Amino acid sequence: MFRFLKLLGKNLAQGPSTDPFPAKEAHTPERFRGRVVVNPEQCVGCRICHHMCAGGAIRIEDNEEKTGYNFTVWHNTCALCGMCRHYCPTKAITLSTDWHNAHTQEDKYDWAAHYSIPYLACAGCGAHIRMLPPQLAARLYAHSPVDMTDLLKLCPSCRQLAAARREEISNDTHEQE
Amino acid sequence: MNLFSDIVVRSPWLYRINAGSCNGCDVELATTACIPRYDVERLGCRYCGSPRHADIVLITGPLTLRVRDKVLRVWQEIPEPKVTVAVGICPISGGVFRGGHSIEGPIDRYIPVDVNVPGCPPRPQSIMEGVLLAKKIWLDRLNGIAPGHKEERHVSLP
Amino acid sequence: MTPTNKSNEIVHDALLQATELATQWTFDVKQNAFGWLRLNNTESLRPAAKALAENGARLCTMTAYVEERGENSNKKAIAYHFALANTVVTVTVPLYTAGCDTPVAVPSITSWFRNADWNEREFHEMFGIDIVDHPNPKRLFLDERLDAGIMSSLIPFSAMVHGAATRNLWEQVMAAKGVDITGSDGSYGLENPHGAPTDISTPPIEEPTFTPVSATAPENGN
Numbered sequence: 232m233f234r235f236l237k238l239l240g241k242n243l244a245q246g247p248s249t250d251p252f253p254a255k256e257a258h259t260p261e262r263f264r265g266r267v268v269v270n271p272e273q274c275v276g277c278r279i280c281h282h283m284c285a286g287g288a289i290r291i292e293d294n295e296e297k298t299g300y301n302f303t304v305w306h307n308t309c310a311l312c313g314m315c316r317h318y319c320p321t322k323a324i325t326l327s328t329d330w331h332n333a334h335t336q337e338d339k340y341d342w343a344a345h346y347s348i349p350y351l352a353c354a355g356c357g358a359h360i361r362m363l364p365p366q367l368a369a370r371l372y373a374h375s376p377v378d379m380t381d382l383l384k385l386c387p388s389c390r391q392l393a394a395a396r397r398e399e400i401s402n403d404t405h406e407q408e
Numbered sequence: 409m410n411l412f413s414d415i416v417v418r419s420p421w422l423y424r425i426n427a428g429s430c431n432g433c434d435v436e437l438a439t440t441a442c443i444p445r446y447d448v449e450r451l452g453c454r455y456c457g458s459p460r461h462a463d464i465v466l467i468t469g470p471l472t473l474r475v476r477d478k479v480l481r482v483w484q485e486i487p488e489p490k491v492t493v494a495v496g497i498c499p500i501s502g503g504v505f506r507g508g509h510s511i512e513g514p515i516d517r518y519i520p521v522d523v524n525v526p527g528c529p530p531r532p533q534s535i536m537e538g539v540l541l542a543k544k545i546w547l548d549r550l551n552g553i554a555p556g557h558k559e560e561r562h563v564s565l566p
Numbered sequence: 567m568t569p570t571n572k573s574n575e576i577v578h579d580a581l582l583q584a585t586e587l588a589t590q591w592t593f594d595v596k597q598n599a600f601g602w603l604r605l606n607n608t609e610s611l612r613p614a615a616k617a618l619a620e621n622g623a624r625l626c627t628m629t630a631y632v633e634e635r636g637e638n639s640n641k642k643a644i645a646y647h648f649a650l651a652n653t654v655v656t657v658t659v660p661l662y663t664a665g666c667d668t669p670v671a672v673p674s675i676t677s678w679f680r681n682a683d684w685n686e687r688e689f690h691e692m693f694g695i696d697i698v699d700h701p702n703p704k705r706l707f708l709d710e711r712l713d714a715g716i717m718s719s720l721i722p723f724s725a726m727v728h729g730a731a732t733r734n735l736w737e738q739v740m741a742a743k744g745v746d747i748t749g750s751d752g753s754y755g756l757e758n759p760h761g762a763p764t765d766i767s768t769p770p771i772e773e774p775t776f777t778p779v780s781a782t783a784p785e786n787g788n
Binding site for chain 2: 248249250252253257263285286287305306307308309310311312330331332333334335336338339342
């Protein structure tokens, strides 16, 4: 008979179960998949995210001067599936925990993130390249005896030439010995 | 009378239309309404069963060819001033179905949308934000601050 | 090869009498017989189906396929897979006449095999194959306003696996940023690389009108 008192006491101790939002900020789990965020430093423009995106929310296009490319994510067709993050080889794409997405119709086409990512002119021939992000290069060439700092600023064919030249010099020194 | 309406804010009634949705967003709408954890009634909103009683309409789904006319007919039955909320990426842009052969959306090709809540599906709190935004627009329309654009909101039906 | 047992011989003779064509027989390692019959024209499907039904055959399923490779090939065929007591007979009907690309209608076999109803309706709505004398030629899934054969006009596999996505609405997204992309295919040039019909232009938003349904399409009764 007094079971209800027990329940009443328990509920009083527990407090309300209603999420106080919007009066208070709602709890968001750490791994919540919210709006897509791109780190332009890390992006190499490989387009695998564009390839994977089911909603067609990603657009990558050279800018008018061809000195870089524009990376656009339109949040209004993004299904927040996280496939772009999963497949990004340089971990440039992350999903933030930001879910405050409600907006008025005027902002419909503005509800996008635009990034402008510059190309690097090759130190050898001046061709436009996208340099390997330094963090990734550090990981890749951690055990390489060659100093990569200058080599990374070259396009693939200039790098090949540089490698051949390096080889030649080391052969010469061997012969002299 | 003005003093009274200033003190007592009117409560919008919600109505939801499924325009060919996968049901994901509808489930989220049901959770905002029906379980005590989210509880839209705290915001003065209430779901109603008839479009003729509604003030704010929440539309889910990419508007398929099959349901197009039915959706538009139901939408027209909602009295002015009404506020339309597109819930989920499908009504906003077509989402992953954009460009499909049976997709007639995005919904703003036919219906003047006021608030967009993207997500696949959006989380209940996000929908509540959208409803709050819609409520603000609705109250502004009632008070004549933002005109209802009744003429512009005409949709021709077969 | 000739059939090895009595009941297969009966079917063989019945089909020979009905269509004047000899069924080819193949055998697997366990000596199970498989009959293959390719008809010359769609009309001889009627007597063949009748003969098979009279000999107690069941229709397993039907397969519609394009016989010739090539992007614009219209040479479709239907393979009807029949099961008899101890064998499988496949009757293939080409849906074209030799030297001509015009598709030919195929008679319905639903009056002999009731389960053909579904497949025949499906073929009609998905691939645009015309079925003659179907007792119930209603659509299964697609809306009446969509053209028949919509599945034949979808994106080529190569375009699909290259991650082609529709560019619908992107004009407006980029215009909001002040970039005009109308006419540009993107200098990366990989979107929609095969000109797949994924671009459906958005009509102007100011005029939300559409054509009445009742005037163009019959009530579909669902």
